[in-house]
Amino acid sequence: MSKLLRQSFVLLLVMTLITGVLYPLVATGLAQLIFPQQANGSLIVKDGKPVGSVLIGQSFTGPKYFWGRPSATTPQVDNGINSGGSNLGPTNPVLTDVVKQRIAALRAADPGNNAPVPVDLVTASASGLDPEISLAAARYQLARVATARGFGTARVLALVNEYTRGRQLGVLGEPRVNVLQLNLALDAEQALGAGSR
Amino acid sequence: MTTNDLLQVGLYLVVLLLLVKPVGSYLALVFAEAPNRVTRFGGRVERGIYRLCGIRAEEDMGWKRYALAMLLFNVLGVLAVYALQRAQQWLPLNPQHFGAVSPDSAMNTAISFATNTNWQGYAGESTMSYLTQMSGLAVQNFLSAATGIAALVAVVRGFSRRSSLGIGNFWVDLTRSTLYVLLPLSLLIALLLVSQGVVQNFKPYVDVPVVQVGSYAETVKNAAGNTLKDAAGHDVIREIPVTTQTLPMGPAASQVAIKMLGTNGGGFFNANSAHPYENPTPFSNFIEMLAILLIPGGLCVMFGQMVGDRRQGWAILATMLLIFIPLTIGLVAAEQAGNPAWHGLAVDARASALQAGGNMEGKEARFGIASSGLFAAITTAASCGAVNAMHDSLTPLGGLVPMWLIQLGEVIFGGVGSGLYGMLAFAVVAVFIAGLMVGRTPEYLGKKIEAYEMKMASLAVLLPCALVVIGTAVAVMLPAGVAGIANSGTHGFSEILYAVSSASNNNGSAFGGLSANAPFWNVLLGICMFLARYPLAIAMLALAGSLAAKRHVPESAGTLPTHTPLFVTLLACVVIVIGALTFLPALALGPIAEYLMSVH
Numbered sequence: 064m065s066k067l068l069r070q071s072f073v074l075l076l077v078m079t080l081i082t083g084v085l086y087p088l089v090a091t092g093l094a095q096l097i098f099p100q101q102a103n104g105s106l107i108v109k110d111g112k113p114v115g116s117v118l119i120g121q122s123f124t125g126p127k128y129f130w131g132r133p134s135a136t137t138p139q140v141d142n143g144i145n146s147g148g149s150n151l152g153p154t155n156p157v158l159t160d161v162v163k164q165r166i167a168a169l170r171a172a173d174p175g176n177n178a179p180v181p182v183d184l185v186t187a188s189a190s191g192l193d194p195e196i197s198l199a200a201a202r203y204q205l206a207r208v209a210t211a212r213g214f215g216t217a218r219v220l221a222l223v224n225e226y227t228r229g230r231q232l233g234v235l236g237e238p239r240v241n242v243l244q245l246n247l248a249l250d251a252e253q254a255l256g257a258g259s260r
Numbered sequence: 261m262t263t264n265d266l267l268q269v270g271l272y273l274v275v276l277l278l279l280v281k282p283v284g285s286y287l288a289l290v291f292a293e294a295p296n297r298v299t300r301f302g303g304r305v306e307r308g309i310y311r312l313c314g315i316r317a318e319e320d321m322g323w324k325r326y327a328l329a330m331l332l333f334n335v336l337g338v339l340a341v342y343a344l345q346r347a348q349q350w351l352p353l354n355p356q357h358f359g360a361v362s363p364d365s366a367m368n369t370a371i372s373f374a375t376n377t378n379w380q381g382y383a384g385e386s387t388m389s390y391l392t393q394m395s396g397l398a399v400q401n402f403l404s405a406a407t408g409i410a411a412l413v414a415v416v417r418g419f420s421r422r423s424s425l426g427i428g429n430f431w432v433d434l435t436r437s438t439l440y441v442l443l444p445l446s447l448l449i450a451l452l453l454v455s456q457g458v459v460q461n462f463k464p465y466v467d468v469p470v471v472q473v474g475s476y477a478e479t480v481k482n483a484a485g486n487t488l489k490d491a492a493g494h495d496v497i498r499e500i501p502v503t504t505q506t507l508p509m510g511p512a513a514s515q516v517a518i519k520m521l522g523t524n525g526g527g528f529f530n531a532n533s534a535h536p537y538e539n540p541t542p543f544s545n546f547i548e549m550l551a552i553l554l555i556p557g558g559l560c561v562m563f564g565q566m567v568g569d570r571r572q573g574w575a576i577l578a579t580m581l582l583i584f585i586p587l588t589i590g591l592v593a594a595e596q597a598g599n600p601a602w603h604g605l606a607v608d609a610r611a612s613a614l615q616a617g618g619n620m621e622g623k624e625a626r627f628g629i630a631s632s633g634l635f636a637a638i639t640t641a642a643s644c645g646a647v648n649a650m651h652d653s654l655t656p657l658g659g660l661v662p663m664w665l666i667q668l669g670e671v672i673f674g675g676v677g678s679g680l681y682g683m684l685a686f687a688v689v690a691v692f693i694a695g696l697m698v699g700r701t702p703e704y705l706g707k708k709i710e711a712y713e714m715k716m717a718s719l720a721v722l723l724p725c726a727l728v729v730i731g732t733a734v735a736v737m738l739p740a741g742v743a744g745i746a747n748s749g750t751h752g753f754s755e756i757l758y759a760v761s762s763a764s765n766n767n768g769s770a771f772g773g774l775s776a777n778a779p780f781w782n783v784l785l786g787i788c789m790f791l792a793r794y795p796l797a798i799a800m801l802a803l804a805g806s807l808a809a810k811r812h813v814p815e816s817a818g819t820l821p822t823h824t825p826l827f828v829t830l831l832a833c834v835v836i837v838i839g840a841l842t843f844l845p846a847l848a849l850g851p852i853a854e855y856l857m858s859v860h
Contacts (some may be wrong), residue, residue, distance in 0.1 A: 071333040073313040082402040084393035090450045090514035092462035102460040118536035120301045139476040144508040146531035148622040148650035150773035152751035179608035186621040189534030195625040199615035236542020237616045239626035
């Protein structure tokens with residue numbers, strides 16, 4: 064027994080050094096060497112300062128921005144240090160009420176648009192930080208954003224397409240649009256337009 | 261179901277089946293008794309470790325010594341993780357200055373990671389320092405997986421050895437699992453995940469300015485912590501502006517890789533594999549799904565090779581797939597059908613070229629329905645418990661599938677090692693039932709199955725069932741248990757049933773609405789996780805010890821062949837009948853009732 068205990072103790076120590084110190088250090092070293100951009104959070108850098116991450120969604124509510132997936136994080140939405148979903152059950156009346164409120168908010172921002180709302184725009188994401196929306200959700204908001212910015216819809220659609228990613232390897236996952244990148248590009252075009260006028 | 265849904269499920273199965281054979285053959289070499297090219301390659305490091313620890317590699321342990329070594333090693337692991345969580349505020353690599361974890365939560369988490377469950381009452385990004393994560397939790401990810409593989413290899417030796425007193429050496433099996441299997445595969449998977457965007461660094465969290473300034477409402481409290489009321493009796497509310505977003509960082513990829521590969525499932529971040537920094541693309545998702553079933557599948561092949569009849573391994577794998585595939589398709593179909601509660605609303609949930617449609621509550625846009633549903637089935641078939649969608653928000657039937665996959669005893673692939681030795685217990689029960697039908701002494705793989713073996717196999721099969729049923733009954737009877745419920749009615753009962761099922765089968769996923777980071781839940785689930793892991797493993801080691809000592813009985817005309825479609829069907833039926841008989845009444849009160857009410 065005491066021999067087994069001593070063997071357990073030393074082996075646990077050795078294994079902690081190998082799998083708990085050496086392994087993460089080697090992984091970090093290789094990751095920083097080969098994929099520094101990804102390993103450090105896929106940050107979007109403007110004028111030398113990080114302004115967001117390609118992978119982490121932010122909250123948008125104005126008519127001139129594309130809105131992302133609803134977020135159920137607390138206390139604020141899209142809270143980077145408290146990821147998670149709503150955990151509302153499918154038959155919970157609260158869920159139906161929240162969905163109704165989201166439809167109403169989208170309609171209020173875009174009074175003329177009576178099309179049914181794509182489901183991913185009225186349901187909270189799993190992480191609360193989903194950076195992307197479906198192509199249908201982008202199409203649904205296209206006219207609103209174009210009008211609010213005084214852009215032609217073709218110009219906005221071109222930007223939507225630029226930040227669209229298809230299924231990986233043609234099969235995996237879903238086609239989707241990156242909301243933060245798209246909105247930053249819209250702001251950049253607007254600033255450019257204002258400057259040249 | 262859309263064509264792409266089926267295509268994604270099909271592609272996954274094909275790639276998995278292509279990989280299990282090479283992985284299984286490799287595993288057979290790692291645990292072979294004779295030295296070979298694999299064990300010679302790492303021989304120096306291996307021998308160095310043994311010398312340091314005073315381990316005699318050639319010592320052949322009887323089952324009792326093997327079990328004692330396993331238990332001591334694991335209890336020490338629990339204590340180490342507990343100590344690390346309680347002392348993290350004084351230790352390095354804590355850039356966010358997190359304080360000590362509460363005693364009940366720390367004990368729950370320590371048991372959870374040592375037992376390969378990885379139930380998480382805490383939120384990683386706001387609780388655990390980098391050091392706690394990588395040198396406490398991730399170490400147990402490796403060692404609990406290695407413990408499972410070691411115990412399985414010992415059980416298989418019970419069948420393959422003849423008239424032997426020993427079933428192997430726990431230290432050697434554990435060390436080889438870690439060095440030759442888990443470490444190299446984890447490093448490879450970690451780098452693949454980083455290439456897709458999983459973070460891997462030791463930097464403090466990054467603050468970024470948000471593009472559009474937002475705000476949230478907060479109730480105002482006085483110095484005593486009571487909510488202030490205005491003259492009309494309403495809570496006083498103030499708007500807090502949100503001008504920045506904090507991006508979490510850390511050595512995530514290295515931990516995520518082993519959390520999938522070791523069927524541990526404990527997320528680096530709270531949202532687990534739904535978090536874009538933990539699972540950023542559909543390809544990273546595919547890699548993570550493959551990593552979950554790679555070793556459990558490979559071990560079936562290894563089992564066939566070690567007992568000298570490859571068909572035996574394929575038969576077990578076929579049994580698993582026979583149950584896994586229909587349930588997976590059922591889950592994806594239920595989620596694709598969407599939520600009937602929204603039928604009257606102006607919501608477009610039809611699948612099209614532009615959207616996945618279906619029930620997107622608690623799912624990520626990049627995964628849609630197919631990649632989320634498939635992941636949910638895989639993670640609960642195996643005792644992984646990582647999630648890329650919130651199971652609490654699955655449709656009633658979509659949520660029934662993961663819950664039942666867990667309740668079947670985590671033997672449809674199951675945890676690395678533990679899944680297969682669980683399935684072998686069912687196989688022993690199956691040959692016994694077949695023996696009863698024709699009135700012959702049952703045998704399996706050339707070993708007579710007698711009263712002692714049946715007792716141990718029955719114990720292994722029934723223990724998790726009993727834990728689930730009793731634990732759920734206790735939780736619903738006590739106010740402290742019911743207090744954690746987030747959704748009322750049948751779904752609230754499902755939350756409790758799922759939590760106890762998950763802990764009592766070492767899965768670790770949750771219907772996450774349940775507020776389980778409370779002393780009652782931490783203690784109840786801690787006990788369930790511990791009892792489901794070690795007594796069950798010890799029963800199987802006892803079975804192995806008894807079998808190893810037996811002579812080989814040659815096949816006769818009366819022997820039931822155990823590699824045929826007949827046996828595969830029989831074994832699947834035994835698993836399903838035990839799972840259905842035990843849990844149908846409870847499931848009827850939870851997901852089944854909820855389904856009937858939702859479509860009334």
